[in-house]
Amino acid sequence: MSSSQSPSSALDASASPTSLGTTTLETIMALSLFGERSLAAASPANPLTAVARWIRKAQAARTRxxxxxxxxxxxxxxLGDLGISRQDVVAAMVAPAHAGRMLNTARARSARS
Structure with missing residues (x-):
């Protein structure tokens, strides 16, 4: 603190968001409620991250x-040895997001009977 600054002005300057390395936008975002996150805050900042995520999802779908x-x-x-039927596999292909769960359910159903 320099001799020309009063103690209160030095405290005010040190408490400002920009002096702490944050921007005003970051401060506003931090003060907003948890459930009020904007879509911009939820999206990746780097477009390459979004492209990489899309590629991983496409590869997983192709593998499935x-x-x-x-x-x-x-x-x-x-298929009977695995505990599933051809109809179970076709149903899993129709709903690929739930394929694993559907086949596991079919196997459990087959194991009980």
Whole structure:
């Protein structure tokens, strides 16, 4: 603190958001309620991150389709050994987001009977 500054002005300057390394926007965002996050705050800042996420999702979907297609190539006896039927695999292909859950349910149902 310099001799020309009063103690209260030095305190005010040190308490400002910009002197702490934050911007006014960051301060406003920090003061907003948790449930009031804007869409801009929820989206990735780097567009490459969004592209990389899209590529990972596309690769996972392609892998899932290939695995389900491979299951369809198996004969009924082999599918029965796995605890699933051809209809279960077709149903999983129709709803790919829930494919794993659907096949696990079918296996559990088959194990009980």
């Amino acid at each position: 389709r290939a695995a389900l297609s491979a299951l369809l190539e198996l004969d009924a006896d082999r």
